[in-house]
Amino acid sequence: MFSRIFRLLLLGASLGLALSIAGTVLPAQAQESAGMALGDSCTACHGIDGQSQGSIPSIGGVDRTTLLNALVAFKAGKGDATIMNRIARGYTDAELAALADYFSSVKSK
């Protein structure tokens, strides 16, 4: 299920994409809550807590760097996407970082 994300990770690394995007100036907790609010839009497709049924990849609890590299690559129009390239372009780098922070830290119930 993570194979596409993994390929993107490799792609992102080979392109030398930024691996560490600076967070926002918000305090850590506020930033996390911002990531959660943004992430609420993701779960309709990716499942509660990022745990998906079916072909859409699960993203909850996935390594932060893997998630962020995938999102950054999608935003750059790269990678094996059907829809995520069009979604990711609407987000700032800080928002993508907040999403990666949030979903990498989510613990499924």
Add this chain to the structure above:
Amino acid sequence: MTTLNRRQFVAAGAAAGAMLAMPALGAASGPKVLVVGGGFGGATLAQYLRRHDAKIDITLIEKDAKFVTCPFSNGVLGGLYPIDNVTFSYDKMKAAGINVVEDTATKIDAAKKTVATAGGQNFGYDYLVLSPGIQLDWTAIEGYDAKAAEIMPHAWQAGPQTVLLRKQLEAMDDGGLVVIAPPAMPYRCPPGPYERASLIAYYLKAHKPKSKIIILDASDSFIKQDLFMEAWAKLYPGLIDWVPLSKSGKVSKVDTSTMTVSTDFDDYKPAVANIIPAQKAGQIAIDAGLDQGTGWCAIDTISFESKVQKGIYVIGDSTLAGEMPKSGFAANSQAKACARAILATIAGSKPVPSKLINVCYSTVEPDYAFEVVDDFTMTADNIALTFPDDRTSPLKASDEFHKREADNAKSWYANITTEMFG
């Protein structure tokens, strides 16, 4: 992830003194949230609140014992699966500690903060969320009322109407004409009529290949039009005709006794007529004056609180929510934003804008789908498309691409309905 995440969430408002307003411990001590309507908006909101705050007293009033989703109901019409596959009970929601009441909410007393039901019950609230969906405008087309809909189904509120339309398609002779008549915008599920034409064509192609579908349209264009046209040329050549508004496509009159569907210039004699009339907000919202006579409810674009009545929130198809379409996905996004706003308000902080997404998959045959994705930015006076262009799947995509989108559509449906119903 219940209390902890809510605490993290409200911490965003810590500067506004949010932590001082944390509710006291104790099972029954939480504020009362009353939700009207158990569909994509209401069910999502109730479940979201329950997951993020164990103490809120949540009651959901829904008129039906089970919910049939409009998304994926076109697959029932195409014979892909039975209606049971798109029917959900509220049992898991009840087990999660949400008080689900099977009744019809009829009247709001905003001063007393109560809602009365057709069954004679009365519910008090601190926060009221209306997600009543649409009602059909029986004055929109001459001759088309609730009785006529038993002969010419709309099937735009999924359930018995969907089953009726499917039965009519099954009973139709090969060579019959099927008319599908969408209204002018705004209406629920803008790509829905065209997905419906596609999946009915899928059924007819296999079982009644001499039949034909005519879409009599009250619009001159539609969402994902190029993608639909591409798919129809490839999968269903000659089977689907689309008559736009400018070519006298708009249905103005029907006569069920002669099975006649009329535009201003032409009469059609279909074997099966699917008439989708214009729509407006659910009656309870209109009775409360929340639509200000327009048919749709204006809302605060960050909290979804009514512009007319404080303490009453409106989500889903009944709203005019900036540039968001009336879709199940949009209602789900709005429900979470509204729930966050209510949680923030309970905590004494100010609702914070975020982003919203809408995705509408259209399946045109079992292994062929495409979508439109809308990314919205919330501001104080609008919910605007972050980027207006290139929102749809590409044209000339491979079969493998469309198969992946068909698989993802099913995955989306499983995930969003789990978010709603458990």
